[in-house]
Amino acid sequence: MRGITTSNVVRTIRSLHSGSIPRQLLARDSGKERVVILGSGWAGFTISRHLDKNKFQAVVVSPRSYFVFTPLLASTAVGTLEFRNTLEPVRGRNAGVEYIQGWADDVSFDRKTLTIEAVTSQPGSGSQADKASSSRRGELFDISYDKLIVAVGCYSQTFGTKGVRENALFLKDVGDARKIRSRILECEYPIIRILPPLLNFLGFETASLPTTSEYLRKNLLNFAIVGGGPTGVEFAAELFDLCHEDLSRLYPNLIPYVNISIYDVAPKILPMFDAKLATYALNLFKRDGIKIKTEHHIQELRPGLPEGQKGGPDTAGCLTLTTQEEGDIGVGMCVWSTGLMMNPFVQKALDSVHVYPKSSAITNILDNAPDHPSSLKWSLKRHSKSGGLMVDDRFRVQLVESDAATEATVVDVFAVGDVSVMENSPLPATAQVANQEARWLAEHLNTGDINSHRFSFRNLGVMTYLGGMRAIMQTGEREIKGRTAWLIWRGAYLTKTVSWRNKLLIPIYWAINWVFGRDISRF
Known part of the structure; x- marks a missing residue:
């Protein structure tokens, strides 16, 4: 074909291999x-x-x-x-x-x-x-x-807390969600690159092994969420649902070891909600066994179990969360959601x-x-x-x-x-x-x-899922809680979903998981 030479082909291949941008993409669209x-x-x-x-x-x-x-x-x-x-x-x-x-x-x-x-x-x-x-x-x-x-x-704000950027998990992108899901079930953690292969597996699978000691099992299934805003609260609620609706059937002997804690430096969680709704959320979490630890200051997050705990070199990839109020705490996973930088x-x-x-x-x-x-x-x-x-x-x-x-x-x-x-x-x-x-x-x-014209913001309200098909919602002076708020929460997110493809797939997955349970396969 006219105009195509070996040198042109070689230059094109090298351009693609080096990641350079095709020139036609940079061309202006006339008019x-x-x-x-x-x-x-x-x-x-x-x-x-x-x-x-x-x-x-x-x-x-x-x-x-x-x-x-x-x-x-x-x-x-x-x-x-x-x-x-x-x-x-x-x-x-x-x-x-x-x-x-x-x-x-x-x-x-x-x-x-x-x-x-x-x-x-x-x-x-x-x-x-x-x-x-x-x-x-x-x-x-x-x-x-x-x-x-x-x-x-x-990006997620860490306030320069030692070890957080290297060892914590965040919830800003789909890659973060994949790491969390893997961490809960098997689990693979970012720090495994610097740890021995023996420490690469933890979560429910490791906790279920007969060779896992009781003290290690408690640390593996101790989940810490730092941040009492909507993101941290919703993740704690979703994690509670996963453990008590699906994993309880597969690992019934492990559920008593599951501990979910929300840490926040503020005196209360969900400060954007009125006191009545925030109290409703707090009481619901207490009933479910989710611990709320407000006015706690995180000082460090490091690999390994707290010093002085027995167990030898095998810590199964556990972490130590250090707080000013409680000292060192062994955790199996730390999800960080404390604002933006x-x-x-x-x-x-x-x-x-x-x-x-x-x-x-x-x-x-x-x-x-x-x-x-x-x-x-x-x-x-x-x-x-x-x-x-x-x-x-x-x-x-x-x-x-x-x-x-x-x-x-x-x-x-x-x-x-x-x-x-x-x-x-x-x-x-x-x-x-x-x-x-x-x-x-x-x-x-x-x-x-x-x-x-000048921009004017219209506040459509705030809503947060609390687990167990319950949520809270506040729009102006109107407050809704419980099952009704949960239905509105799901309906609002489904409506705001961009493509018709996902508008169709999301309710299908909701229905499938309600009937058959969540997909907890690891791949």
């Missing part, structure tokens, strides 16, 4: 503005799906090629649902979205270009830890944009503005505003506590010069979701907020009237 969206979470994925594809060329940059419906992750971690029930592909059939699997490395607001590092292999959870653990750096390349939307999300891309790559973007920045009118803002040193304005990007009520990022005497607004760069903080009305970092922000921004970019 359309290119909107580059950083992130495939709640905000980024929602914007990519709602942008008018006749007006915009949407390009998503993310290490993950999928969106995760995070409210159902706890259900997948215990086998109530399958992992793919929570996933939606970024590309998708008829999505009209281009996708680049990579990390945003740097931004030039003046030249309107973004430097991207290609992902050399699929990361486990799309986290900065995955990037840091990669053995080689991906190829760097630039892509231009007309509008840039920063929606990279946040700012994405390293926002902390580092967006640390400074290389050149003032005079073509797209509007300097705020102040008495001491300089005549030549390009001569000043500018940086992105951040929230003093969280480090999030300060935005106006249209989600446009704000700049501040070095002396903090002058500010500016960049009209073609937006930040939504967990990484953004509205100056006039800060909002909680929840999926509900990110979803509404993304829908609003996409809608007003489509109509072109973004300058004439």
Whole structure:
């Protein structure tokens, strides 16, 4: 065929092998503005799906090629649902979205270009830890944009607690849910890479062995959840259901050893709920035997059993959780869910503005505003506590010069979701907020009237599953609890599921597991 030579084929193969991006992907779609969206979470994925594809060329940059419906992750971690029930592909059939699997490395607001590092292999959870653990750096390349939307999300906050990042399990991505499910049943733990092969198996399988001593069995089946918010509470509830509805039939002699504890530094759990609903949840957990340990300060999480406990070298991969109040506690698994920390891309790559973007920045009118803002040193304005990007009520990022005497607004760069903080009305970092922000921004970019409208958040309420087909729900002054709240909880999540494929599969899996029990197979 004309135009195809051996050298061209070799170059193509080398390009694919090195992870470089096909040039046709970087080509501009004539007649359309290119909107580059950083992130495939709640905000980024929602914007990519709602942008008018006749007006915009949407390009998503993310290490993950999928969106995760995070409210159902706890259900997948215990086998109530399958992992793919929570996933939606970024590309998708008829999505009209281009996708680049990579990390945003740097931004030039003046030249309107973004430097991207290609992902050399699929990361486990799309986290900065995955990037840091990669053995080689991906190829760097630039892509231009007309509008840039920063929606990279946040990571789990560990507060620098010793050993947590290395030894705890999190619940932010489907990879985390897979690790938790494996840990409960067999189980494989991240620390096994540095432990002898003898220590690779634990959980219910190891606890059921006749060679396992009673003291070790108690530690293996002691599950610690750190964080008393909705995520930690829902996981504790799902874990309780798994143990007492399914595993109790397979391991009846082990259930008396199961101990589930929720740790939190605050004086109470579920602080976003009114006292009446929070008390209902507390009493329900006490009845079920789930321990609530508030005002507990975690100091360390390390491999092995607490010092002084007998048992020799075989600790079966157990961990020691050290608290200020109780000292060392042996646990078989620790799930960490204590809030959010700012994405390293926002902390580092967006640390400074290389050149003032005079073509797209509007300097705020102040008495001491300089005549030549390009001569000043500018940086992105951040929230003093969280480090999030300060935005106006249209989600446009704000700049501040070095002396903090002058500010500016960049009209073609937006930040939504967990990484953004509205100056006039800060909002909680929840999926509900990110979803509404993304829908609003996409809608007003489509109509072109973004300058004439201001975002207003509508609180749809909060809900949390408590186990045993019971939940709590609060919308304004209305409070619902028990079985009715559980039905609403399931109905709301099913309605919010994106694709019709998962809208059909999720209730089918619910029905199958209700009749036949959860799938606890290990593979």
